[in-house]
Amino acid sequence: MYNQYQDHLKSQIREIxxxxxxxxxRVIVSPQGAEITLDTGQTVLNFxxxxxxxxxxxxxxxxxxxxxxxxHGYGMSSxxxxxxxxxxxxxxxxxxxxxxxxEDTILYAACFDANGGVFEPLLTSEDAIISxxxxxxxxxxxxxxxxxxxxxxxxxxxxxxxxQLQLAQEQRFRLIVTDGVFSMDGNVAPLxxxxxxxxxxxxxxxxxxxxxxxxxxxxxxGVTELHNLRGKIEIITGTLGKAxxxxxxxxxxxxxxxxEMLRQRSRPYLFSNSIPPLVAAAGIRMVEMMTETNExxxxxxxxxxxxxxxxxxxxxxxxxxxxxxxxxxxYDARLSxxxxxxxxxxxxxVTGFYYPVVPKDQARIRVQLSAAHETAHLDKxxxxxxxxxxxxxxxx
Amino acid sequence: xxxxxxxxxxxxxxxxxxxxxxxxxxxxxxxxTPLISSGYVDSFSMVSLLVFLENKFNIKxxxxxxxxxxFDSVNNIVALVNQYLNQ
Amino acid sequence: MSYSGKxxxxxxxLLSDIRNGGIFKEERFIHSSQAADIExxxxxxxxxxxVINMxxxxxxxxxxxxxxxxAxxxxxxxRGYGMSSxxxxxxxxxxxxxLENxxxxxxxxEDTILFPSCMDxxxxxxxxxxxxxxxxISxxxxxxxxxxxxxxxxxQHDTxxxxxxEHLEEKLLLHENKRIKLVITDGVFSMDGDTARLxxxxxxxxxxxxxxxxxxxxxxxxxxxxxxxxxxxxxxxxKIDIITTTFGKALGGASGGCVSGRKEIVEMCRQKARPYLFSNTIAPVIxxxxxKVFDILSASTERRDKLEKNASxxxxxxxxxxxxLKEGNTPIVPVMLFNAKLSQDFSRDLYNxxxxxxxxxxxxxPNGQARIRxxxxxxxxxxxxxxxxxxxxxxxxKHGILGLTKExxxxxxxx
Numbered sequence: 001m002y003n004q005y006q007d008h009l010k011s012q013i014r015e016i017x018x019x020x021x022x023x024x025x026r027v028i029v030s031p032q033g034a035e036i037t038l039d040t041g042q043t044v045l046n047f048x049x050x051x052x053x054x055x056x057x058x059x060x061x062x063x064x065x066x067x068x069x070x071x072h073g074y075g076m077s078s079x080x081x082x083x084x085x086x087x088x089x090x091x092x093x094x095x096x097x098x099x100x101x102x103e104d105t106i107l108y109a110a111c112f113d114a115n116g117g118v119f120e121p122l123l124t125s126e127d128a129i130i131s132x133x134x135x136x137x138x139x140x141x142x143x144x145x146x147x148x149x150x151x152x153x154x155x156x157x158x159x160x161x162x163x164q165l166q167l168a169q170e171q172r173f174r175l176i177v178t179d180g181v182f183s184m185d186g187n188v189a190p191l192x193x194x195x196x197x198x199x200x201x202x203x204x205x206x207x208x209x210x211x212x213x214x215x216x217x218x219x220x221x222g223v224t225e226l227h228n229l230r231g232k233i234e235i236i237t238g239t240l241g242k243a244x245x246x247x248x249x250x251x252x253x254x255x256x257x258x259x260e261m262l263r264q265r266s267r268p269y270l271f272s273n274s275i276p277p278l279v280a281a282a283g284i285r286m287v288e289m290m291t292e293t294n295e296x297x298x299x300x301x302x303x304x305x306x307x308x309x310x311x312x313x314x315x316x317x318x319x320x321x322x323x324x325x326x327x328x329x330x331y332d333a334r335l336s337x338x339x340x341x342x343x344x345x346x347x348x349x350v351t352g353f354y355y356p357v358v359p360k361d362q363a364r365i366r367v368q369l370s371a372a373h374e375t376a377h378l379d380k381x382x383x384x385x386x387x388x389x390x391x392x393x394x395x396x
Numbered sequence: 397x398x399x400x401x402x403x404x405x406x407x408x409x410x411x412x413x414x415x416x417x418x419x420x421x422x423x424x425x426x427x428x429t430p431l432i433s434s435g436y437v438d439s440f441s442m443v444s445l446l447v448f449l450e451n452k453f454n455i456k457x458x459x460x461x462x463x464x465x466x467f468d469s470v471n472n473i474v475a476l477v478n479q480y481l482n483q
Numbered sequence: 484m485s486y487s488g489k490x491x492x493x494x495x496x497l498l499s500d501i502r503n504g505g506i507f508k509e510e511r512f513i514h515s516s517q518a519a520d521i522e523x524x525x526x527x528x529x530x531x532x533x534v535i536n537m538x539x540x541x542x543x544x545x546x547x548x549x550x551x552x553x554a555x556x557x558x559x560x561x562r563g564y565g566m567s568s569x570x571x572x573x574x575x576x577x578x579x580x581x582l583e584n585x586x587x588x589x590x591x592x593e594d595t596i597l598f599p600s601c602m603d604x605x606x607x608x609x610x611x612x613x614x615x616x617x618x619x620i621s622x623x624x625x626x627x628x629x630x631x632x633x634x635x636x637x638x639q640h641d642t643x644x645x646x647x648x649e650h651l652e653e654k655l656l657l658h659e660n661k662r663i664k665l666v667i668t669d670g671v672f673s674m675d676g677d678t679a680r681l682x683x684x685x686x687x688x689x690x691x692x693x694x695x696x697x698x699x700x701x702x703x704x705x706x707x708x709x710x711x712x713x714x715x716x717x718x719x720x721x722k723i724d725i726i727t728t729t730f731g732k733a734l735g736g737a738s739g740g741c742v743s744g745r746k747e748i749v750e751m752c753r754q755k756a757r758p759y760l761f762s763n764t765i766a767p768v769i770x771x772x773x774x775k776v777f778d779i780l781s782a783s784t785e786r787r788d789k790l791e792k793n794a795s796x797x798x799x800x801x802x803x804x805x806x807x808l809k810e811g812n813t814p815i816v817p818v819m820l821f822n823a824k825l826s827q828d829f830s831r832d833l834y835n836x837x838x839x840x841x842x843x844x845x846x847x848x849p850n851g852q853a854r855i856r857x858x859x860x861x862x863x864x865x866x867x868x869x870x871x872x873x874x875x876x877x878x879x880x881k882h883g884i885l886g887l888t889k890e891x892x893x894x895x896x897x898x
Contacts, residue, residue, distance in 0.1 A: 002724055002745060005663055005694060009612070009747035016754055023571040023754055027580060031563025031767075032573075039577055049574075050567040057563030065564060065768060069555050073516025073547025074772050075736025077540040081508040082841050083517070084539075087524065090512055109600045109738060112762035116606070116631075122494075137761040141606075145634060173490055204486060234486055246565025247766035248599060248738060255486060257494035264501055264508055271627045272602035273729075276737040278555070278768065282564060351572050419644060422851070422893075435850055440633065441623065441642040447657070 020333070021356075026349075032056035032246060034372040036349070044349040045377050047367045050242035052215045052324050053296045054372025060289060061245050061282040068281030080263075080274050088280035095287040096238075096253050100213075100221060101230040104259040106266070107275055111210050111239035111250030112138040113268035118206070118237060118252055119146035121265035123175060128168035130161065131177045132189070136208060139177060148175075155182065158193050165201035174203035175235075180212030180223040184358050184366065186325030188216060192227040206235035210250075214243030215324045220290060220297040226322065234258065240279065245286050249275035300324055300371040307369055307378050314386045315395035326367040328385070330394060336363040339388055346384035402474065409477075410470050412448055417441065427470040439464050449473070455480040505824065506844070516547035517736060519862045523839065535867050537840040537857045540732035542705050542814055543776075543786045544862025550779060551735055551772045558771025570753075570764050578770045585777045586743055590703070590711060590728075591720040594749040599762050601700050601729035601740030602628040607756035608696070608727065608742050609636035613665060618658045621667035622646065624675070626698055629667060638665075645672075648683045655691035664693035670713030670726075671701040674848050674856065676815030678706070681717035696725040700740075704733035705787040705861075706813065710780055724748065730769070735776045739765035790814055790861040793868060797859050800872045805885035807892070814859040818875070819852070821889060822896035826853035829878055836874040851898040 016022050027039040033056065036046045055061055068088065078084030093105040108114040115138035119129060125147040131139065134155040143150060151168050153160040161176065168174050176198055178189040191207065198205050209222040217225025220243070224230050235258060240249035252262060262269060275283075290296065304324050311326065312318050319327040330336045336352030343350055343365075354363035367381075389395045406427050414425055417437050431437040437445070446462050449455070457480055466476045501507045511525035517539055522531045545551055558578075568574035579597060586595040598604035605628035609619060617638040621629065624645045633640050641658065643651040651666065658664055666688055668679045681697065688695045699712040707715025714723050725744040730737065742752050752759060765773075779786070794814040801818060802808055809817040820826045826842030833840055833855075844853035859868075879885045884892050 002694065004692070006745065006747055008663075009751055013747065013750055013754070021754075023760075025571050025575040025753075026573065027575050027577050028573065029577045031561075032566050032568070033563070036573070046573055048568070048572050051565075052567075056565040056567045061564050062559045065559055066556055069552045071516070073518070074551050074555055075541075075546040075731065075738070076513075076517050077542075077546045077732055077736030078517070078538070081510055082538055083511065083513060083521070083536055083839060085510040085512055087512050087514045109602070110758075110762045112599070112603065112758055137757055141635060141757060145631065173493075204490065234490075241565065241763040242567055246567030246763070247768070248565075248763055255491070257491055257498065260498055261494050263510075264498070267627055267631060268602055270508075272600045273731040273736070273738055276769065278737075279766065349573065420849070420851075422889075435846055438623065438630075438642070440621065440630065440640050443639065443641045444654070444657070 034370060034374070034377050042347070044344065044347045045381060046349045047381055048349055048351045049246070049368060049370065050211070051246055051370050051372060052243035052300055052368070053220070054370050055244065055286060055296070056246035058245070061285055064285035065278040065282045068278040072277035072281070074278070075276055076273060079270060079272060081270065084273055086277050086280065088277050088284065089274055092280045092283045095284055096251055099287050099290070100224065100236055100253050102236060102253040103256040105251050105253040106259050106262050106269060107280070108250045108252070108268055109272050109275060110241065110248060111208070111237055113272065114237045114250040114252045115139045115142045115208060116145065117266035117268040118142055118235065118262065119148065120267070121261055122258060123148040123173065125149070126172040128171035128174045129177060130164045130168055130174060130203065132156065132179065134182045134184070135177060135179050136183065136210065139208060156187060156190055158190060158197065161194065162197055162201070165197060165203060169201065174201065175206055176203050177206045178208070180207050180209040181216060181323040181325065183211050183325065184353060185319050185327055186321035186323045187319065188212065188223055188226065188322045191223045191229055195227070195229055195232065204234040206237065207233055209236055209238040210242055211323060211325065213238045214290065214297070215300065216322060218297070219294055240275070240283050245282050247279050247282065249279050249283065296371045300369065303371065303373050303378060304369045306375070307367070307382065310382045311385065314382065314389065316385065316389060317396065324369040326369065328365040328367060330363050330365065331361050333363045335392065335394070336365055339365055339392060339394070342388045342391070343384055346388065348381050348384045405477070406470055406474050408452070409473050413437070413445070413470060416444060429470070430468050432464045432468045437467070442467055449477055453477055453481060505827065517541050518544070518547055519860060519864065519867045521839065532837070534834065534837050534839040535871055537838055537871055539858060539860065540701070541736055541860050541862060542733035542790055542858070544860050545733070545776055545779065545786070546736035548779070551775050554775035555768050555772040558768045562767035562771065564768065565766055566763055569760060569762060571760065574763055576767055578767060578774065579764060582770050582774055583741070585774060586741055589777060589780070590726055590743050592726060592743040593746040595741050595743040596749045596752045596759065597764050598740045598742065598758055599764060600731060600738060601698070601727055603758035603762065604727045604740040604742050605629045605632045605698060606635060607632065607758040608725065608752060609633055609638065610757065611752050611755040612748055613638040613663060615639070616661065617663040617665065618661040619665050619667055620651070620654050620658065622669065622679070624672050625667060625669050626673060626700070629698060646677065646680060648680060648687065651684070652687055655687060655693060659691065664691065665696055666693050667696045668698070669701070670697045670699035671706060671813050671815065673701050673815065674817065674843065675809045676811035676813045676817055677809065678713055678716060678812060681713055681719050681723070685719045685722045694724040696727065697723050698727045700727070700729040700732055701813070701815065703728040704780060705790050709784055710787040730765070730773045735772050737769045737772060739769055739773065786861040790859065793861065793863050794859040797857070797868055797872070800868070801875065804872070804876045804879065805887075806875070806879060807889060809854070816857045816859065818855040818857060819889070820855065820884070821851055821853055821893050821898065823853045825882065825896045826855060829855055829882060832878045832881060833874060836878065838871050838874045
């Protein structure tokens with residue numbers, strides 16, 4: 001029957017293209033870093049990776065990965081509970097719990113899987129999930145797979161959260177779910193106030209620290225550090241695929257019994273390989289590095305301040321943030337595409353985002369800072385932004 | 397509903413359940429046997445049972461009522477069917 | 484929340500139910516590379532024990548193959564460690580494209596898209612290509628990840644009896660009026676080790692105008708004359724609309740999966756499959772390893788040939804000794820014990836004898852169908868298999884089940 005279906009798909013793909021929503025991939029031929037080479041031969045400065053701490057091609061992580069390849073091989077060819085658990089997995093789980101000040105940790109193949117598999121084993125139709133409207137797609141999918149009653153509050157709107165908590169009082173357990181940093185605006189969740197409300201309305205909290213771990217808080221422990229809530233949040237999920245080395249892998253860390261329950265019942269954990277040993281080894285090295293010194297965290301914070309200050313002085317409309325995500329607001333979808341492509345010609349690689357990824361008329365360029373950026377990189381980017389911004393008439 | 401009719405109905409549903417879902421000759425299914433919670437019928441396979449009931453008894457069971465609990469034994473299923481037969 | 488109060492109590496009581504039900508999953512910590520001989524810490528904290536591994540998906544023995552490891556080393560040098568980005572922002576390297584092309588060529592399809600795992604490939608494919616006007620008709624024994632993918636898709640679903648083609652035909656007739664009908668099966672079924680009748684399924688799909696999806700995770704690399712998978716074994720290469728498979732089993736065993744098939748379907752996944760759009764793809768170092776795996780497989784069929792020989796030796800040995808096996812033609816050889824507790828006792832006794840093989844019972848397999856699932860590898864040498872066989876016989880004698888029929892075992896140990 002494929003012919004008929006083929007036509008159907010072709011027309012759908014055409015629609016996506018006509019709407020200007022077709023995703024093209026740029027091919028990179030170098031390791032990830034502040035400077036990357038594209039397959040066109042062009043070398044550009046990268047300002048759109050989640051490589052916040054600059055660890056993606058870090059020598060020490062590469063060394064740790066190589067050592068593990070020699071001692072623990074390449075793959076485990078098994079899920080955890082059959083014969084796919086290595087001593088390195090256990091060690092990394094302990095290290096992550098130590099880093100976040102939690103009781104125990106469970107590793108997943110990706111944070112997408114951690115979020116996809118966290119709700120169903122823990123909550124039933126008697127319970128309530130109260131979720132921020134801008135939470136990541138993987139949280140949404142996890143919630144879809146769970147039978148709990150769903151409540152939704154407007155992004156970081158504490159009045160709305162309180163109203164939803166009141167509505168959810170008839171359920172047995174309540175779980176408030178929020179991203180630590182929202183990836184499109186870069187705003188940090190008001191966890192201190194969420195915590196107050198959770199206390200008042202008897203709810204648990206889950207925070208996805210994917211864009212905040214390694215970034216937010218003086219030592220990069222995430223929003224729980226920023227808001228002095230270390231050890232007080234029931235569930236934290238996070239990724240090894242962004243600041244923490246950027247390869248693959250995710251985790252859920254938190255209360256002991258919750259983690260134990262996930263090990264027994266969480267489907268992506270039970271039915272898929274864990275991270276390979278070499279990724280676990282690099283993860284262990286990463287936590288050690290972040291504990292030994294605060295150099296990378298300090299440098300990232302400094303870079304972020306430097307870039308934001310100068311961009312605002314240059315007249316750009318920037319969303320205020322405590323994360324390493326700097327949303328340069330342009331509002332118009334076409335303008336965001338035009339600006340991104342002119343910047344690429346100037347050797348600056350950034351991405352423009354527009355509806356439906358962000359709300360209508362809220363198009364923007366999302367700049368992501370990294371500890372891998374040197375001041376010269378930042379200056380070059382600021383100059384290019386200013387020049388192109390002036391050409392396009394978007395400076396205040 | 398008369399006792400006779402009720403038993404006839406149970407027998408009919410039981411026969412369908414066995415032919416549609418049970419491959420293993422060693423398994424004995426009674427009116428009380430839990431079907432879904434003991435793994436004989438998975439929730440994805442319930443659709444054919446639903447279609448069977450709707451066609452056989454000429455009723456319409458709303459999706460919200462076709463829950464794994466309501467379908468968990470022949471007795472439960474017949475009770476559910478009766479609710480809609482009597483309407 | 485007062486977490487230390489009622490929530491904690493609830494989870495503690497659920498966990499103790501799992502323990503009391505005898506279905507608590509204990510992990511065993513492996514300190515060596517994955518191979519035929521491994522070193523295991525179990526229970527946690529005890530001394531390392533050397534055992535022969537009879538339960539990994541390391542079918543081709545490539546999980547710690549020196550050439551694969553060398554390729555991974557080189558990959559780390561040339562392409563760094565992580566991408567820190569999803570594919571469509573700045574997470575695509577040339578080697579990702581190269582691997583996609585290699586898979587396409589190997590499977591004999593039109594195009595391929597990589598996913599972080601086959602779990603994610605299966606979780607993402609249905610929603611990306613079907614809507615509520617369509618129907619998914621799946622074999623009742625498909626893998627859990629397919630079930631999750633179907634749960635996330637708004638298309639209707641129905642099932643057919645395991646490998647029962649008459650029943651599939653009934654279902655295709657029943658749903659004839661749906662816009663798109665997608666028939667879904669595993670190529671090799673992981674718990675039983677049997678093979679889907681793909682030739683027959685292709686014929687039925689043609690007749691009733693349906694698409695066919697095959698998850699070939701337990702077949703890619705070794706089933707079929709040149710290891711292309713179940714479609715090669717059934718002589719239907721080029722006729723399967725969608726193949727999903729993993730690099731986490733025979734093909735190196737690290738991580739990663741893919742959807743391979745019709746060009747437009749793959750293109751649609753790139754635009755719409757959520758795990759693809761919202762998660763990093765396979766790390767460059769893993770890609771480098773998998774590329775080497777394909778080099779090895781393309782150069783010779785030696786490994787899959789050895790696997791086939793090992794598997795038939797193992798199957799014949801167990802059968803001659805008087806064990807009841809699930810019939811099949813794959814390296815998955817389930818030894819049927821029927822009773823859940825017996826399967827656990829058997830597994831523990833084997834472990835004490837230096838043989839690592841896990842017992843499976845409800846809800847992973849149907850009630851009263853408990854078993855030890857053994858999986859054979861090209862990494863096994865004859866002495867591994869002979870030792871394992873001797874130990875299986877020893878433990879089988881201890882429990883007095885050799886030569887017994889199913890009824891006799893059930894009589895002795897209960898259903």
